[in-house]
Amino acid sequence: MTPALSSVPPILPYSELARQRALDDLQILDTPPEERFDRITRLVKELFHVEIAIISLIDHDRQWNKSSAGIDPDQPTEYPRSIAFCDSTIDACGILIVPDARIDPRFRDNIYVTGAPGIRFYAGHALEAHGGERIGALCVFDTQPREFTALEQNLLRDLAFWVQKELNASQELDQAAAVQRGLLPKKLVSLPGFEVAGACSPARAVGGDFYDWYPVGEGAAFTLADVMGKGVGAAIIAATVRAVLRAGSRLAAVADVAGAAAATLEPDLDEAGSFVTLFHARLDMDTGVIRYVDAGHGLSLVVHANGTTERLTSLRLPVGAGDDSPWEEQQVVLAPGSTLISVSDGVLDLFDGTLASLAAVDRLVRQASTAQAVVDSLMSLAGVSAPDDVTVIVVRREMEG
Amino acid sequence: MQFTVTDQGDGIAVVHIAGRLNMVTAPRLREVVAASVAAGQNRVAVDLSDVDFIDSSGLGALIGGLKTARQAGGDLRIAAPNEQVRLVLQLTNMERVLTAYPAASDAFHG
Numbered sequence: 224m225t226p227a228l229s230s231v232p233p234i235l236p237y238s239e240l241a242r243q244r245a246l247d248d249l250q251i252l253d254t255p256p257e258e259r260f261d262r263i264t265r266l267v268k269e270l271f272h273v274e275i276a277i278i279s280l281i282d283h284d285r286q287w288n289k290s291s292a293g294i295d296p297d298q299p300t301e302y303p304r305s306i307a308f309c310d311s312t313i314d315a316c317g318i319l320i321v322p323d324a325r326i327d328p329r330f331r332d333n334i335y336v337t338g339a340p341g342i343r344f345y346a347g348h349a350l351e352a353h354g355g356e357r358i359g360a361l362c363v364f365d366t367q368p369r370e371f372t373a374l375e376q377n378l379l380r381d382l383a384f385w386v387q388k389e390l391n392a393s394q395e396l397d398q399a400a401a402v403q404r405g406l407l408p409k410k411l412v413s414l415p416g417f418e419v420a421g422a423c424s425p426a427r428a429v430g431g432d433f434y435d436w437y438p439v440g441e442g443a444a445f446t447l448a449d450v451m452g453k454g455v456g457a458a459i460i461a462a463t464v465r466a467v468l469r470a471g472s473r474l475a476a477v478a479d480v481a482g483a484a485a486a487t488l489e490p491d492l493d494e495a496g497s498f499v500t501l502f503h504a505r506l507d508m509d510t511g512v513i514r515y516v517d518a519g520h521g522l523s524l525v526v527h528a529n530g531t532t533e534r535l536t537s538l539r540l541p542v543g544a545g546d547d548s549p550w551e552e553q554q555v556v557l558a559p560g561s562t563l564i565s566v567s568d569g570v571l572d573l574f575d576g577t578l579a580s581l582a583a584v585d586r587l588v589r590q591a592s593t594a595q596a597v598v599d600s601l602m603s604l605a606g607v608s609a610p611d612d613v614t615v616i617v618v619r620r621e622m623e624g
Numbered sequence: 625m626q627f628t629v630t631d632q633g634d635g636i637a638v639v640h641i642a643g644r645l646n647m648v649t650a651p652r653l654r655e656v657v658a659a660s661v662a663a664g665q666n667r668v669a670v671d672l673s674d675v676d677f678i679d680s681s682g683l684g685a686l687i688g689g690l691k692t693a694r695q696a697g698g699d700l701r702i703a704a705p706n707e708q709v710r711l712v713l714q715l716t717n718m719e720r721v722l723t724a725y726p727a728a729s730d731a732f733h734g
Contacts, residue, residue, distance in 0.1 A: 498684055540717050611679070
């Protein structure tokens with residue numbers, strides 16, 4: 224069947240395709256209202272003494288408002304693009320001022336001018352995505368004609384930049400979070416006789432905690448580290464710490480791995496005014512021997528099958544805190560039925576915030592039947608709103624026979 | 625968060641902090657210590673008696689201040705940390721280099 228001519232999609236210029244793609248990439252269309260945008264439209268409305276302020280996005284053939292102030296909540300949040308003032312703004316060179324729409328040949332026949340709400344005044348500044356694509360506008364409307372001074376235009380431009388930063392920031396953070404999740408280890412396949420599980424729940428989109436594991440020789444290496452601070456800055460350093468430790472996997476001794484990593488990291492940590500607490504261990508899967516180093520982390524337990532629990536000693540200051548003593552490795556044996564668990568300090572806040580929390584972690588390990596169950600129960604306590612990054616790694620040696 | 629710096633003479637400054645020493649307030653502590661050291665008071669006693677909470681960024685500021693003071697030939701010592709601050713120092717082993725004194729006035733006159 225030949226489609227009717229009117230249903231054939233128009234051939235769009237490249238700039239429109241790029242514009243639409245940039246807007247789609249932000250993944251913001253049809254999302255619920257957000258206070259970070261609503262506070263801007265409220266402020267804009269008051270600042271310019273206008274009836275309406277809007278953050279609009281131009282999507283295919285419609286204008287969709289991410290936020291508005293001065294419009295009844297039961298009014299539609301989208302309009303046909305063909306009659307949208309803001310579509311003209313993204314075509315204009317960044318800013319569009321219409322002092323009186325009734326005498327402006329471009330708008331005097333617009334239904335919002337001839338009919339309700341009777342728009343007379345419009346001022347809009349384009350909003351750009353990362354590549355400069357004009358995806359929408361920050362705009363104000365009034366039913367009284369008025370001038371818009373150069374000073375007001377500058378203000379509107381600054382406020383539009385603020386909106387732009389908010390629009391793009393959330394996307395950057397989401398991307399950073401995805402990259403950071405990608406750096407977490409996948410299921411460890413070849414460690415017969417052992418179960419391994421881990422999880423990391425950053426307090427923000429990204430964080431300074433991480434865990435890692437990878438096969439080394441006849442066993443595996445495990446890391447749990449906590450970079451000072453929270454957020455993106457800590458996450459960048461965390462990715463570096465992970466990389467330099469992995470680079471050491473060819474070295475035979477964990478003390479050498481950690482020593483080489485620390486020597487690489489220290490100048491950077493010094494520059495950033497940061498430090499890292501670190502637990503790094505290697506397991507020999509034939510013997511269950513764990514050799515480890517601990518630099519100011521101090522939150523690792525071996526929950527022995529015989530009923531005792533051993534807290535693994537931390538010998539050093541955190542990396543970056545100026546400790547130049549030689550790295551010494553320590554050793555513990557994971558007997559069948561025993562569990563190694565290492566947690567970040569955020570886990571203490573899930574209980575009473577003191578070291579007594581480790582006793583609660585111990586009980587939780589003894590009650591759980593698998594490594595994954597231990598991780599799951601701690602993560603369910605962390606929920607979605609833990610104040611600090613919460614990270615845990617569990618290595619459980621199965622009972623023999 | 626309030627910072628008060630008192631010149632004790634003899635190259636000693638007492639920095640009194642009240643409130644939470646965290647990601648928000650830690651940079652201010654770094655600045656205050658750096659300014660004291662730059663002004664020749666390279667023996668800095670940080671009075672923590674009115675600090676209710678410290679996080680890793682706060683600890684980072686103490687470590688940074690310690691480095692700054694030592695590089696200038698001085699030292700940074702802490703006084704009167706509460707239980708939560710002590711726990712953070714103990715877990716990270718930082719209590720070994722950030723010795724806690726009962727009062728700021730004792731820190732350099734033991």
